[in-house]
Amino acid sequence: MACKAKLMIPEDENCFGHLLLIEDLKWNSQIVHGLLLRKADPKTVTQVNGIKFIVGNKLIQFTAQQFCLITGLRFGKLPFIPKATNENCSLKRKYFSSNKPATLSDLHTAFIECTDDEDALKLGMVYFANFVLLGTEKHVLIDMRYLKLAEDLEEFDKYPWGAVSYAMTNASLLRAICAEYQRVKVPQKRKMPKQRGKRAQTRMRSGRPREYIIRGFGFALQVNTYPAIKYLM
Template sequence: MVLSGQFCHHILLRECHVKNANENSSLWYHVGNGVIRFSPMEFCLVSGLTFGEYSESSLELFKRKDSRLRRSYFQDSKVHVKMIVDWFRNLGPNNKNRDDDIVKLALILILEMALVGKDDRTSILYWALELVDDLDAFNKFLWGSFLYDRTFNSLSTCLLGRDDKFKNKFIDKLKEKVDAPVKRKVERYNVYGFLTAFQVWAIEAKPKWVTLGYAVRVNNVAPRILNWQCTETPTFVEIHKTIFKFKNLTIYKNLGPSDEEAGKPYWMGMDQLQYVSPDVDGCGSEDDDEDDVDDVNHDDIEGDHPTKTFKKN
């Protein structure tokens, strides 16, 4: 699965507010004539990770400094993701490390790089290094709640205070002539969390991404993240002209479980989360025609990004 930063950026520029929505736990994006929701329910269906009653205090038991794995393999030093990567690269065929420790450190590497979304220069989650020493506790941990919390907070604040700047750049980029691109300072921002799940959710919500060949369905199983393959990385302008330019897109506002998914263990925790189906507040459009690039304005990409913290209802 190739993560398309440009595709995710297009979605983030379209955040909007909806009436009666719990903005402490869900995000809504204006696409075409409607809105699509990203919430714990969609995240759970895509990722297959478990949700339930979760709080930071539940991690206190594992926030000890005497981690056996840290002491045994990293001399109690500050552990960066790259140190674990290098540790694996240095493993030889005759290594004398415990097989279960190799598995545990592999799980930490997957957690940090694929799920938490860190690069190799950052420190690891030390409580997770302690937690993984008990594989049963590690497997039972509410990773869905934890990772959605992290992903939600990053998505909802990554453009905070810079919305207009990025929207203006969006408009300018669409108006540029292909044969005479304008050189400008590159603006960047960081997004952390399980962004692959965010991208797969967007694919499920907007089938046009599939019909254009940017995503290919390779399976029909649960969880849904196993069903998709993305190998294309189209440019920002290509994505707009082939997907977001059209008002009459087919979209699925909310994702719901199939009968099979409703019986999966990871879905059981969703019973503890209650949602109101909100009304759209200024996010829709009556126009079914195509956008003209020359007419792009702020109304086409409305929304803002208030600071939010994920809380259970």
């Protein structure tokens, strides 16, 4: 990944450094999908302190505290960040000065083509936050506040990225597998095609395909599930 190649710096000098040092962590959609099929009914089990799953006779919780321990990301109150403009943000002025709304695809292009080492690092931090921690797709508009935040890397490192990423992940997991999907207890077995990204697809007894996307940092849920994998089999 180009982002990882440009951000190979000591972990103690960057809030994302420890995540960049992780090797061979592969997304396993079967594990996550199997867990989501066992999501506890919010009508009978409260989800206030995180999402709960019933696997066998075990209750598995996925809380903000567990997310924090797994990811090592900072939590806390979100500070106010002014929106980046051509006047107050050099990154905006240099790479996204057009009046046309900029998407994350434009961020990808700017980061890959950037020849200034300092700007590349700043753009790379925003790139990592959006594509890895938030799981955002390329067609989504850039949150210009993050460009402004990246102007000061010390403040960027202090930002509670764990809280932002967990909120996105938690909301995505709560939405994943709609009520109609959950009514189907056993999906039909069929060969799963290879797909890019964190997508999972299966076919219901009605023959209609159902698809959902996990946003945020779903790897944290996957890691949290490892001790209970044997109960998913």
